[in-house]
Amino acid sequence: MKDSLKVLSGSAHPELARLICQNLDTELCSVDLDAFPDGETFVQINENIRGRDVFIVQPTCPPTNQNIMELLIMVDAARRASAERITAVMPFFGYARQDRKDRPRVPITAKLVANLIAAAGVNRVLTMDLHAGQIQGFFDIPVDHLYAAPVLIKAIREREIEDLVVVSPDVGGIKMTHAYAKTLGAPMAIVAKNRVSAEEVEALNVIGDVDGKNVLLVDDLTETAGTLTAAADLLKKHGAKNIYAGVSHGVLGDKGRARIAKSSIIELFATNSVPLATGEKVTTLDISPLMAEAIKRIHGDESVTSLFDIRR
Numbered sequence: 001m002k003d004s005l006k007v008l009s010g011s012a013h014p015e016l017a018r019l020i021c022q023n024l025d026t027e028l029c030s031v032d033l034d035a036f037p038d039g040e041t042f043v044q045i046n047e048n049i050r051g052r053d054v055f056i057v058q059p060t061c062p063p064t065n066q067n068i069m070e071l072l073i074m075v076d077a078a079r080r081a082s083a084e085r086i087t088a089v090m091p092f093f094g095y096a097r098q099d100r101k102d103r104p105r106v107p108i109t110a111k112l113v114a115n116l117i118a119a120a121g122v123n124r125v126l127t128m129d130l131h132a133g134q135i136q137g138f139f140d141i142p143v144d145h146l147y148a149a150p151v152l153i154k155a156i157r158e159r160e161i162e163d164l165v166v167v168s169p170d171v172g173g174i175k176m177t178h179a180y181a182k183t184l185g186a187p188m189a190i191v192a193k194n195r196v197s198a199e200e201v202e203a204l205n206v207i208g209d210v211d212g213k214n215v216l217l218v219d220d221l222t223e224t225a226g227t228l229t230a231a232a233d234l235l236k237k238h239g240a241k242n243i244y245a246g247v248s249h250g251v252l253g254d255k256g257r258a259r260i261a262k263s264s265i266i267e268l269f270a271t272n273s274v275p276l277a278t279g280e281k282v283t284t285l286d287i288s289p290l291m292a293e294a295i296k297r298i299h300g301d302e303s304v305t306s307l308f309d310i311r312r
Contacts, residue, residue: 005299006049010058010074012067013275016091016288017057023292033070041070043077053299054083060094061251061274068094068113072120079121087298088122091273091291092249096131114138126294128273128287129220129248144304146294148248148271151285153183155269156216156246165189165213169231173219180218191231211239217265221249225256229263236264245269250277250284
């Protein structure tokens with residue numbers, strides 16, 4: 001496998017790429033990434049990848065546009081170097097929230113990015129917890145869609161939390177919340193919210209019983225932490241005891257970290273799908289074994305279906 005498989009990393013998250021390579025018992029392929037004075041990206045692959053199965057690790061987290069462009073340029077370099085197959089390993093897929101026309105004269109940017117990735121020469125995509133599962137259908141190439149739930153649930157079980165209620169911070173997360181609740185053997189509740197702006201959220205009401213219970217809020221991603229912290233405050237008012245939160249993608253900026261630190265949440269679990277999942281009260285969970293196992297199976301043309309199982 002070492003001879004025919006090559007793992008490359010963009011500048012978005014080289015630490016995750018190194019961890020994946022450790023799990024695969026292989027070396028990270030040497031790549032020069034630089035920028036010209038005018039900001040243009042330069043890429044040079046320093047090893048022979050002719051006829052190789054190439055995996056490029058590049059979550060498209062902030063700076064999103066830069067990371068997407070760098071990925072496309074790396075793909076073009078690999079294609080012109082005669083790689084046999086190119087897989088874009090995108091644990092976090094940026095622009096996933098722009099997946100439909102919800103207002104007049106707006107783009108469906110998630111579809112545009114999918115088109116760009118395929119046009120650049122990517123043969124397949126490996127990703128995790130897309131904001132909307134139907135985005136898989138935006139691609140005209142195969143997509144392997146993994147779930148962070150097994151990693152998050154393992155960490156939650158280790159806490160041995162009693163009287164747990166799993167809560168969705170908004171109506172859109174009911175399906176994910178139900179899956180977590182079923183696996184953990186816990187009841188579920190829902191917070192109804194109103195989005196005031198891109199960074200401000202108003203939590204309105206709690207559907208379900210959380211009085212005297214420990215609570216786990218689950219969501220696919222958090223950025224400014226407005227939804228999570230507003231939900232946590234409302235749950236406290238409804239009598240919740242300890243409040244935990246679990247997200248697949250902790251795309252946290254300064255505002256998000258500050259809100260989490262000051263919030264009623266005592267611990268936020270987030271995977272290292274992006275390098276931004278850090279801060280006070282944040283526990284970062286490693287997904288590199290999961291990603292490495294998926295890469296190993298894709299490389300060996302084996303089934304990855306069992307990795308999609310949220311109940312593991």
